Amino acid sequence: xxxxxxxxxxxxxxxxxxxxxxxxxxxxxxxxxxxxxxxxxxxxxxxxxxxxxxxxxxxxxxxxxxxxxxxxxxxxxxxxxxxxxxxxxxxxxxxxxxxxxxxxxxxxxxxxxxxxxxxxxxxxxxxxxxxxxxxxxxxxxxxxxxxxxxxxxxxxxxxxxxxxxxxxxxxxxxxxxxxxxxxxxxxxxxxxxxxxxxxxxxxxxxxxxxxxxxxxxxxxxxxxxxxxxxxxxxxxxxxxxxxxxxxxxxxxxxxxxxxxxxxxxxxxxxxxxxxxxxxxxxxxxxxxxxxxxxxxxxxxxxxxxxxxxxxxxxxxxxxxxxxxxxxxxxxxxx
Numbered sequence: 001x002x003x004x005x006x007x008x009x010x011x012x013x014x015x016x017x018x019x020x021x022x023x024x025x026x027x028x029x030x031x032x033x034x035x036x037x038x039x040x041x042x043x044x045x046x047x048x049x050x051x052x053x054x055x056x057x058x059x060x061x062x063x064x065x066x067x068x069x070x071x072x073x074x075x076x077x078x079x080x081x082x083x084x085x086x087x088x089x090x091x092x093x094x095x096x097x098x099x100x101x102x103x104x105x106x107x108x109x110x111x112x113x114x115x116x117x118x119x120x121x122x123x124x125x126x127x128x129x130x131x132x133x134x135x136x137x138x139x140x141x142x143x144x145x146x147x148x149x150x151x152x153x154x155x156x157x158x159x160x161x162x163x164x165x166x167x168x169x170x171x172x173x174x175x176x177x178x179x180x181x182x183x184x185x186x187x188x189x190x191x192x193x194x195x196x197x198x199x200x201x202x203x204x205x206x207x208x209x210x211x212x213x214x215x216x217x218x219x220x221x222x223x224x225x226x227x228x229x230x231x232x233x234x235x236x237x238x239x240x241x242x243x244x245x246x247x248x249x250x251x252x253x254x255x256x257x258x259x260x261x262x263x264x265x266x267x268x269x270x271x272x273x274x275x276x277x278x279x280x281x282x283x284x285x286x287x288x289x290x291x292x293x294x295x296x297x298x299x300x301x302x303x304x305x306x307x308x309x310x311x312x313x314x315x316x317x318x319x320x321x322x323x324x325x326x327x328x329x330x331x332x333x334x
Contacts, residue, residue: 003048003050003055003057003133005055005073005074005075005077005133006071006072006073006074006077006133007071007072007074008037008044008046008069008070008071009069009070009071009072009117010037013037013038013039013042013044014037014038014039032048032049032050032188033046033047033048034046034047034048035048040064041063041064041065041067042061042062042063042064042067042069042122043061043062044059044060044061044062044069045059045060045061046058046059049187049188051187053135054132054133054134054135054187054198055132055133056130056131056132056183056184056187056188057130057131057132057133058128058129058130058131058184059127059128059129059131060126060127060128061122061126061127061128061129062126063122063123063124063125063126063127064124065124066121066122066123066124067121067122068119068120068121068122069119069120069122070095070117070118070119070120071117071118071120072116072117073113073114073115073116073117073118074115075115076112076113076114076115077112077113077133077134077135078110078111078112078133078134078135079110079111079112079113079131079132079133079134080108080109080110080111080131080132080134080202080205081103081108081109081111081129081130081131082107082108082129082130082131082176082177082180083103083104083105083106083107083108083127083128083129084105084106084128084129084130084177085105085126085127085128086105086125086126086127086128087105087125087126088105088123088125089102089103089104089105090102090103090120090121090122090127090129091103091120091121092118092119092120092121093118093119094113094116094117094118094119095116095117095118095119100121106171107169107170107171108169108170108171108176108180108205109169109170110169110170110206130180130184132183134202170205171252175204175233175236175237175241176205178240178241179201179204179205180205182201183198183201183202186198186201204236223264223267223268224268226254226256226261226264227261227264227265227268227269227273229254230250230251230254230261230265230273231265231273231276233250233254234250234273234276234277234280235280237250238277238280238281238284239284241303242300242301242302242303243303244302244303244304245277245281245303247261247262247273247274247277250273261273262274278313278317281302281313282314282317282318284301284302285298285302285310285313285314285322286325288301288302289322289325289326290326290329293326295307295310295311295322295323298310298322310322
């Protein structure tokens, strides 16, 4: 199961007949494959895609007994891993070190490792892990400010012996799941993706765990930065998602209590963060009404459960019903 930078050590495992490396049907990419490996205690379905110096991999794993698999890392590199599904956490660690780390479901991690072997331990059950191998030079180019923190951590760990690792975890919300899904789709559909497009996707993920990066980089935990992060995250979620943005989810993504986030926002901007969310949501509602001229579609796209809730929200913010607003703002055709 060779790849450019890592491979699964396949000791005592069988390759299912017919699961040979294949080209993508859509793009005929030579670096794509789907394979199934198994033995008496574990079954691993691998989907792998390599495009230029980027690698995307997905493992759906079915475990019957307590077992471990080993990955051999060919050279120092950075991985972005996401534990998509599974009832229990996965344990992992390096052969050279006794230190182990937990990788819970619905969590992600940025992992920097040297040339080494990683042991991954599974309890009985089903798991789904999505990953990306990101070349170190892709991060060191400094095209995005957020990479400065991760670059600093990598540089610090390079000075240590071979038993080194820098791991920055983040809680995977609906937004991180969407970003990872979009990144996987882009890698699969467009073989020559400009590097900056990949960087922007990773930037979004770094942004969601930026407070941890700040702590790891020994930067100040600045209240103003927290509030700015919250506002940017609210705006991005409203613009890019059809789900109703909830302040508690924004607060949890930033590892802060909702009440404290509201307090910081009012101190900084003079209005509650809920009022700011409503202002941004109203902008989207007005735009959707003009585009769709349909209250039903606007209700769905703004994340409301029913038209009644959408109309109540709209009237409370503007004093007009959605239909009244359309009437008042539409120029009649001659």
